[in-house]
Amino acid sequence: MSIALPEQATSPVAALAPHPDPAPSRGRRFAPGLAAAGVVLLLVAVATVAPRLLTGTDPLAADPFHALEGPSGAHWFGTDQLGRDVFTRVVHGARYSLSIGVISTLLSVLSGGILGLVAGLSPRAVDEVLSRALDVLSAFPEVLLALLFIAFTEPGTPSLIMAIALAFAPRYGRIVRAQTLLVRRSGYVEQAVTFGLSRTRLVWRHILPNVLGPLPILATIGLGSAIVNASALSFLGMGPQPPSPEWGAMLSESRNYLRVAWWAAILPGATLTITVISLTAVGRRLQRRFEGRR
Amino acid sequence: MLKPILRRLGSGAVVLWAAASAAYLALRLAPGDTVDTLVGDGPDTPQIRAQIARDLGLDRPAVVQYVDYLWRLLHGDFGRSYVLQRPVVDIIGSQVWPTVKLTLLATAFSAVIAVGLAIVTAGRARWLRGLVSGIELSIVSAPGFLIGILLLSVFSFQLGWFPVSGDRDASALVLPAVALALPIGGLLSQVIREGLERALDEPFAVTARARGLTRSALLWRHALRHALLPAVTLAGTLIGFLLSAAVIVERVFGRPGLGEVATEAVNNKDIPVVLAVVMLAAAIYVVLSTLADLAYLLIDPRLRKG
Numbered sequence: 001m002s003i004a005l006p007e008q009a010t011s012p013v014a015a016l017a018p019h020p021d022p023a024p025s026r027g028r029r030f031a032p033g034l035a036a037a038g039v040v041l042l043l044v045a046v047a048t049v050a051p052r053l054l055t056g057t058d059p060l061a062a063d064p065f066h067a068l069e070g071p072s073g074a075h076w077f078g079t080d081q082l083g084r085d086v087f088t089r090v091v092h093g094a095r096y097s098l099s100i101g102v103i104s105t106l107l108s109v110l111s112g113g114i115l116g117l118v119a120g121l122s123p124r125a126v127d128e129v130l131s132r133a134l135d136v137l138s139a140f141p142e143v144l145l146a147l148l149f150i151a152f153t154e155p156g157t158p159s160l161i162m163a164i165a166l167a168f169a170p171r172y173g174r175i176v177r178a179q180t181l182l183v184r185r186s187g188y189v190e191q192a193v194t195f196g197l198s199r200t201r202l203v204w205r206h207i208l209p210n211v212l213g214p215l216p217i218l219a220t221i222g223l224g225s226a227i228v229n230a231s232a233l234s235f236l237g238m239g240p241q242p243p244s245p246e247w248g249a250m251l252s253e254s255r256n257y258l259r260v261a262w263w264a265a266i267l268p269g270a271t272l273t274i275t276v277i278s279l280t281a282v283g284r285r286l287q288r289r290f291e292g293r294r
Numbered sequence: 295m296l297k298p299i300l301r302r303l304g305s306g307a308v309v310l311w312a313a314a315s316a317a318y319l320a321l322r323l324a325p326g327d328t329v330d331t332l333v334g335d336g337p338d339t340p341q342i343r344a345q346i347a348r349d350l351g352l353d354r355p356a357v358v359q360y361v362d363y364l365w366r367l368l369h370g371d372f373g374r375s376y377v378l379q380r381p382v383v384d385i386i387g388s389q390v391w392p393t394v395k396l397t398l399l400a401t402a403f404s405a406v407i408a409v410g411l412a413i414v415t416a417g418r419a420r421w422l423r424g425l426v427s428g429i430e431l432s433i434v435s436a437p438g439f440l441i442g443i444l445l446l447s448v449f450s451f452q453l454g455w456f457p458v459s460g461d462r463d464a465s466a467l468v469l470p471a472v473a474l475a476l477p478i479g480g481l482l483s484q485v486i487r488e489g490l491e492r493a494l495d496e497p498f499a500v501t502a503r504a505r506g507l508t509r510s511a512l513l514w515r516h517a518l519r520h521a522l523l524p525a526v527t528l529a530g531t532l533i534g535f536l537l538s539a540a541v542i543v544e545r546v547f548g549r550p551g552l553g554e555v556a557t558e559a560v561n562n563k564d565i566p567v568v569l570a571v572v573m574l575a576a577a578i579y580v581v582l583s584t585l586a587d588l589a590y591l592l593i594d595p596r597l598r599k600g
Binding site: 132133135136138139140141142143144145147148150151152155224228231232235236237238248251252255258259262265266269270272273276277280 | 305308309310312313316320431432435436437438439440443444446447451534535537538539541542545546556557559560561563564565568569571572575576579580
């Protein structure tokens, strides 16, 4: 799992970044790290949409005679306890991790965003109630809140998605609320009010665009956390059930064979980590762009 | 000074009350009737059902039940486990110590890692800082269970220095605590390093150096205080992370503790136990982050107004 900072960061966009940026890169230098991150994300995207392009093997094809073999030319990531090709399973697993991450992030941005917007635009009493509700939700550690949700439903992909969405919604809600208040009190909105603009027009033309602008970037950075937390819950057995090649579930299946076959657990985990780092790197770059720092 | 403290305490109490109420609502709205769950596969007659409802007080008005629920929560009564048929408090009480040990040791480790790394690298050569912050970023981004599995693989299976699982002696605690401490230490050290570098640029730092103070004395005695302030703000987030991550790390290392209690209970649909663990975590979060906020008021007088 990854940690995200609370709203104490300077800008609403910075609030979701895993750490404050110590040294913004100067000038338009070619950044090899960023390019690598782009390539990784491209590969993950291809694996999600068309896994057959990257591997011709069946992710579920077991071959007991070649179980727990180390990485080799034939099996790049080795084979697992049933002789399934780990690389193929990692490629096919991208679909689970990414779709769970993307859908749950969209849901939490949407629900949190609407809550935050309503809170920010409402009279003080309503705002107070909604903010307190968000405070209450935020008091529950994310993984535990998701676990609680799953306890009430059946373990599986849909409830995992809902659980992650619920766990992350307060975060976006608070950021959007803070941003809405900021925009609402800004000079240009005050001016617009002075000129007698109708409330509807004010909200749609002036407040919404400025509040929603940073959201896609926030979502990119938040996507990494969503993916990590989803795979953590899968690791606990709350997500896609075996033999689905979800990354977290693969790690959990292979944990018992760690003594003889480190690759079957470590390589899926490493893929997950590299994907998340790439998302964070690209998200931060976008964020810097957005804030006018290059 | 008193007003902001009272206000902070009050809002903490409100959050706890609302969390308890939400938990109560969840319990009532849970799919599957409580009586159904308790009857299970046993004999099912209207008499038995009525008996169970009476025993649990389910035949009383909802408001009375709610007040009773809050009253019992205040006295530490979280109800009975559906599955184990024991008071939830006993189940949690017997498993809380391993988790407390783990999180306390992890907190100590992460403080050492964070301060150590930050002091060693602050204001040093660009490549060194780049390298260290790259490693920190990877650790912070990596899933907790992967760090745990890597540590297990290297130090338990390859080198055989630490036991693979369980909680028999102190050595079994080291790897889980390190797995938990690494991401927190990585994040904190970034914040502290930034604070140290900012402090080193201040005029007072230059003056101190000009008067002949050594670099390390300056760092430890003067700059570190300034650098620790922003770290205190992070306390709330880090506590939430610590509690979440502990559940997962415990499972990776096959340790007893609240993580095992929670995951077992989720799998068995033992709602009272899950609720109790989650409420406990929320309570710990609220209490500790309130304390952190109060500490901040003590440290930084500028915040005392308003």
